[in-house]
Amino acid sequence: MDSLNCRSFREAALEADAPREHARECxxxxxxxxxxxxxxxxxxxxPRQLAPESLGGRVVAAIQAGERQARAVRALQGLGRLExxxxxxxxxxxxxxxxxxxxxxxxxxxxxGRQLAPAVLDRLVAEELSDPSKARVARFAGSVxxxxxxxxxxxxxxxxxxxxxxxxxxxLGxxxxxxxxxxxxxARRNSGxxxxxxxxxxxxxxxxxPIWILGESRVRPxxxxxxxxxxxxxxxxxxxxxSASSGMFGRAAAESDASGAARDxx
Amino acid sequence: xxSDPDAKLILACQASRMTGLDGPFRExxxxxxxxxxxxCYRISGNPSDALDSAQETFGILFRKLGEFRFESKFSSWxxxxxxxxxxxxxxxxxxRKLASLDAIQESRDSMARAPGRFDPHDxxxxxxxxxxxxxxxxxxxxxxxxxxxxxxxxxxxxRYIENLSYEQIAETLQISIGTxxxxxxxxxxxLDRELTPVLDRYYLG
Numbered sequence: 027m028d029s030l031n032c033r034s035f036r037e038a039a040l041e042a043d044a045p046r047e048h049a050r051e052c053x054x055x056x057x058x059x060x061x062x063x064x065x066x067x068x069x070x071x072x073p074r075q076l077a078p079e080s081l082g083g084r085v086v087a088a089i090q091a092g093e094r095q096a097r098a099v100r101a102l103q104g105l106g107r108l109e110x111x112x113x114x115x116x117x118x119x120x121x122x123x124x125x126x127x128x129x130x131x132x133x134x135x136x137x138x139g140r141q142l143a144p145a146v147l148d149r150l151v152a153e154e155l156s157d158p159s160k161a162r163v164a165r166f167a168g169s170v171x172x173x174x175x176x177x178x179x180x181x182x183x184x185x186x187x188x189x190x191x192x193x194x195x196x197x198l199g200x201x202x203x204x205x206x207x208x209x210x211x212x213a214r215r216n217s218g219x220x221x222x223x224x225x226x227x228x229x230x231x232x233x234x235x236p237i238w239i240l241g242e243s244r245v246r247p248x249x250x251x252x253x254x255x256x257x258x259x260x261x262x263x264x265x266x267x268x269s270a271s272s273g274m275f276g277r278a279a280a281e282s283d284a285s286g287a288a289r290d291x292x
Numbered sequence: 293x294x295s296d297p298d299a300k301l302i303l304a305c306q307a308s309r310m311t312g313l314d315g316p317f318r319e320x321x322x323x324x325x326x327x328x329x330x331x332c333y334r335i336s337g338n339p340s341d342a343l344d345s346a347q348e349t350f351g352i353l354f355r356k357l358g359e360f361r362f363e364s365k366f367s368s369w370x371x372x373x374x375x376x377x378x379x380x381x382x383x384x385x386x387x388r389k390l391a392s393l394d395a396i397q398e399s400r401d402s403m404a405r406a407p408g409r410f411d412p413h414d415x416x417x418x419x420x421x422x423x424x425x426x427x428x429x430x431x432x433x434x435x436x437x438x439x440x441x442x443x444x445x446x447x448x449x450x451r452y453i454e455n456l457s458y459e460q461i462a463e464t465l466q467i468s469i470g471t472x473x474x475x476x477x478x479x480x481x482x483l484d485r486e487l488t489p490v491l492d493r494y495y496l497g
Contacts, residue, residue, distance in 0.1 A: 040476055041458075064491045065483055068433055069452035077329035078339070081346055085321065086313045088351035096355070 036062075198234060199250040200263060201227045226271040233270060298323070298366040305357050317357075321350060324367075327454065328374045334449045335378035337438040341385060345378040352377070368464040371450065375464070379442040429494050436486035444479040451476060 032055050035048040039059060049056045154161040205227050253259050259267075267275045296302070301323070304316040313321060328349050333342035352373050360369060437445055443465075450456045450464060462469045 037473065037477060040473060040480070061484060061488060061491065062480065064495065065480065065487055066452065068429065068487070068491065069448065069483075070455075072334070072430060072433060072453055074326065074453075075330045075333040075339075075342070077325040077346065078343065081325060081329060081343060081350075082313060082321070084343065084347040085350040085354075088347050089312055089354045092351050092355050 198231065200253060200259065201230060201267075203250070203252055204256075222271065222274055226267055226275045230267065230270050294362055296362055296366050299362065302357070302360060302362075302366055306360070310354065310357070317354065320353075324370055325350075327367075328370060331371060331374045331449060331454060332378045334434070334437060334453055335375060335442075335445055336382050337434060341381055342378070345374065345381050348377045348381070349374045364463050365460070368460060371454070371456075371464045372466070375446045375450075379446070382442070425494065429490065432490040433487065436483055436490075439486060440479055440482055444475055444482065447472060447475045448479045448483070 031048055032052060035046075035052075035055055036058060039046065039062060046059065049059045150161070153164070205223055209224075256264065298320075301316055301320055305320060308315050308317075310317050325346070329342055329346045332345035332349065333339060336342050336345055349370070353370065360366065437448060440448060446465065447461060450461045451458075456464065458469050458472050461472045465472070467475075
């Protein structure tokens with residue numbers, strides 16, 4: 027391919043009436059010419075876009091906006107220039123003199139006002155560099171404010187403590203104490219009554235455990251009350267024990283109390 | 293004697309006290325609105341921006357018409373304003389990729405204007421498959437034009453879509469004829485790379 031001929035041919039081919047003999051001898055230029063003609067044909071065949079109807083309205087709006095703007099500019103240009111007030115020159119001179127004095131004092135002021143870095147900065151920077159995420163968390167966590175307990179909390183706690191489960195816990199504690207006493211003093215109690223007390227305690231425990239598990243998901247505070255005898259227990263506790271042991275606990279306790287009283291009288 | 297074909301109309305506009313889109317300016321608008329919109333559409337690449345550019349072009353024309361001194365052809369002056377307004381708007385909106393509601397409305401309007409019924413026996417009506425293929429080609433060509441730099445794009449559009457001569461293009465863009473030729477050659481090189489696969493697919497199937 028003769029590059030000079032090809033280049034001049036291609037430049038000339040851009041004009042519609044240029045001679046095209048070179049393309050018959052040069053296959054590369056023939057191919058180029060074919061693509062050029064295709065491209066030109068496609069570009070020329072692109073459909074003409076007609077202006078939409080809305081353009082007229084927009085032009086009117088633009089003209090009116092331009093008019094308003096021109097009016098505003100004319101109005102601004104019509105404003106007369108104001109004469110400078112007489113004291114302006116004096117004020118400028120004062121201002122310039124004041125600035126010059128300030129500039130002269132700047133280095134001294136800068137030295138006097140310089141703050142030294144606090145000692146803790148070294149540690150903070152070291153922490154930041156060694157573990158940035160941890161340092162960030164520490165910074166933010168330290169700035170989180172401590173919340174005060176709302177007034178409603180106290181009331182809710184009081185309500186929570188007054189729930190029925192408290193009674194069951196009190197009974198359970200009472201029972202534990204009683205069983206411990208009975209087991210510690212075998213001579214005073216006959217062995218039968220001790221076994222009855224133990225069996226009753228186990229039964230009560232088995233009955234109350236599901237209530238405890240289902241009703242409570244967290245540990246609640248409870249109160250332990252110590253009693254000397256079955257008779258000194260609260261009526262509700264006695265009733266619960268008797269019903270749980272089918273009345274046997276009540277009878278055994280009564281017999282035990284009676285024999286104890288007889289022994290004491292002797 | 294002024295040789296500009298629009299001289300009489302321009303002088304009438306300049307002589308009248310233009311207050312809006314009426315009188316001789318209305319005539320001028322009707323004469324140029326499609327040409328201006330077409331150039332704006334091909335340079336900006338979408339109907340919404342084309343409408344904005346065309347609006348701006350006529351706004352400038354209205355304000356500056358009194359200052360026109362026939363130092364160039366009036367049509368060249370109008371094309372120059374339209375090209376510059378479109379390129380400026382495109383540059384301003386370069387980061388904006390989403391089609392505006394205007395564009396959607398415009399495409400709906402054009403669909404509404406299209407003939408509603410297709411008759412396969414009417415020889416004047418293009419077959420849907422050919423129409424679809426032609427529309428696809430049009431889109432590819434427009435995309436290739438949009439990838440050209442603003443200068444090359446303007447020259448390509450003025451040359452092949454507005455059918456201006458080299459002299460008219462030179463006058464419109466205020467550059468020499470040699471620059472017009474070299475820019476057109478560069479535009480062809482770039483379009484050749486962009487369009488060859490598309491044209492091969494279209495012509496060779």
